[in-house]
Amino acid sequence: MRVIVHGGAGGVPDDPEPRQAVLDEAAATGAERATPLDAVEAAVGVLESDPRFNAGVGGAVQSDGVVRTDAGVMTSDREIGAACSMPGVEHAASVARVVRSETPHVFVSGEHAVDLADEFGIETGVDLLTDEKRERYEKEDPPRGSPREHLDWLASRFGSGDDQAGGGSDEGGEEGRDGEKDAAPDHDTVGAVATDGETFAAVTSTGGRSFALAGRVGDVPQVGSGFFCTEGGGASATGAGEDIARVTLSRRAVRHLEEGLGAQAAADRAIDEFEEITGSGAGVIVLGDDAAGSAFNTEGMQTSVADR
Numbered sequence: 001m002r003v004i005v006h007g008g009a010g011g012v013p014d015d016p017e018p019r020q021a022v023l024d025e026a027a028a029t030g031a032e033r034a035t036p037l038d039a040v041e042a043a044v045g046v047l048e049s050d051p052r053f054n055a056g057v058g059g060a061v062q063s064d065g066v067v068r069t070d071a072g073v074m075t076s077d078r079e080i081g082a083a084c085s086m087p088g089v090e091h092a093a094s095v096a097r098v099v100r101s102e103t104p105h106v107f108v109s110g111e112h113a114v115d116l117a118d119e120f121g122i123e124t125g126v127d128l129l130t131d132e133k134r135e136r137y138e139k140e141d142p143p144r145g146s147p148r149e150h151l152d153w154l155a156s157r158f159g160s161g162d163d164q165a166g167g168g169s170d171e172g173g174e175e176g177r178d179g180e181k182d183a184a185p186d187h188d189t190v191g192a193v194a195t196d197g198e199t200f201a202a203v204t205s206t207g208g209r210s211f212a213l214a215g216r217v218g219d220v221p222q223v224g225s226g227f228f229c230t231e232g233g234g235a236s237a238t239g240a241g242e243d244i245a246r247v248t249l250s251r252r253a254v255r256h257l258e259e260g261l262g263a264q265a266a267a268d269r270a271i272d273e274f275e276e277i278t279g280s281g282a283g284v285i286v287l288g289d290d291a292a293g294s295a296f297n298t299e300g301m302q303t304s305v306a307d308r
């Protein structure tokens with residue numbers, strides 16, 4: 001089994017070593033599993049449980065102070081499962097897998113996705129909001145009332161310099177980041193792609209972007225945007241979700257594999273095109289028959305590869 005994982009595209013984290021150790025553990029855990037689908041779920045499960053990453057516990061908080069998780073999974077037989085907007089669900093990727101494997105659908109949302117998780121033995125009612133993120137939110141004089149009030153509030157906050165993935169290389173400049181040193185950054189969406197040499201699976205899981213409108217869903221659970229997989233290989237994306245969706249970044253990367261590029265060249269080309277079209281910040285991991293590849297146009301994106 002070969003597994004590549006990522007821990008989100010964005011700035012260079014203050015603590016890269018412990019994060020790298022968790023990513024290495026996630027990749028190694030996945031590589032022990034029997035199938036690519038088991039591998040990606042297990043790998044991402046490790047990252048969803050670590051508050052350093054913006055997925056599961058430690059996910060980004062929305063305008064109403066709630067963390068809602070999203071995930072999507074696809075296998076090379078084009079079976080798809082996605083689940084979104086789930087408060088209290090740490091293992092969003094496992095819910096996506098349930099949607100893929102246990103329902104006739106490809107996407108389930110909100111309270112019904114939480115009920116589905118519960119029905120299939122996935123823990124719900126988990127407190128996903130870390131003290132750090134709660135304090136950061138409360139400092140921002142949270143909005144009350146109508147969606148319009150929330151929109152007014154987030155207009156000056158969503159996608160600002162402290163959302164490093166959303167800020168891309170320009171907006172997320174040193175000054176903004178330094179000012180936010182104590183706050184948890186948002187760029188740590190997680191993903192994994194695995195192959196046993198015959199089939200592939202790809203998964204992405206996130207808490208989204210900080211201070212987004214309550215109920216906002218980004219690229220992560222949208223097939224072709226946050227994740228994609230065919231017989232040619234698989235991809236998982238991270239970064240400014242609205243822009244990733246505009247170019248269906250993961251589908252684009254897998255298309256390049258199918259056209260004959262190696263995994264690294266496919267990742268590079270997809271990110272070049274993303275930047276040219278959107279001018280925004282993102283990263284992608286790609287796994288093909290030949291190798292694993294990754295590319296990003298933000299300051300950093302940590303990855304790990306395990307082979308077993």
Ligand SMILES: NC(=O)C[C@H](N)C(=O)O
Pocket residue numbers: 008009054165186187188189206207208209217218219220237238239240241242244
């Ligand atoms: N940091 C991220 O990767 C966020 C994710 N792509 C989203 O927009 O929800």
